[in-house]
Amino acid sequence: MIDVCCAIIVDGEGKVLVAQRSAGMLLPLKMEFPGGKIEPGESAEACLIREIREELNVDIQILSERPAHQHVYPEFAIRLIPFVCRIIAGNVLLKEHASYSWMETSALRGCDWAAADIPIVNDYLDSLAG
Numbered sequence: 001m002i003d004v005c006c007a008i009i010v011d012g013e014g015k016v017l018v019a020q021r022s023a024g025m026l027l028p029l030k031m032e033f034p035g036g037k038i039e040p041g042e043s044a045e046a047c048l049i050r051e052i053r054e055e056l057n058v059d060i061q062i063l064s065e066r067p068a069h070q071h072v073y074p075e076f077a078i079r080l081i082p083f084v085c086r087i088i089a090g091n092v093l094l095k096e097h098a099s100y101s102w103m104e105t106s107a108l109r110g111c112d113w114a115a116a117d118i119p120i121v122n123d124y125l126d127s128l129a130g
Helices: 043-058 105-110 114-130
Strands: 002-009 018-021 035-037 060-066 067-072 077-089 099-103
Touching: 002 018, 002 043, 002 114, 018 105, 035 043, 043 077, 067 105, 067 114, 077 114, 099 105, 105 114
Parallel strands: 002 077
Antiparallel strands: 002 035, 018 099, 060 077, 067 077
8 A cells, every 4th residue: 555645735716726647647647636655754744745846846835634545546556645735835837747727626526537536526525515
């Protein structure tokens, strides 16, 4: 089981940053919340701050942690740990992804998500409906 963290990055209007995986990545062109693998000895929070800086060229503030979900792909299994975040410095500059967009929450369920992200999307939206 690979521990991976991801960022549900929200802006001041409640829109969410959604990234599209590049054609050369596993799960090519699927949508995802950006993030990455937790290194040995690294906390999920430190990992997320590092990964978002590396992938998107921005600094984030973690606002809250959401429930983790496990997903088994044919080749590997991950435990995806999501955090709701906001950008505190920098402008998004893609270093790994094909594209990104700021989406209204009402549009999130319609995206072509990587399978592991689907329960994260549903949990986040359910938390907003409250």
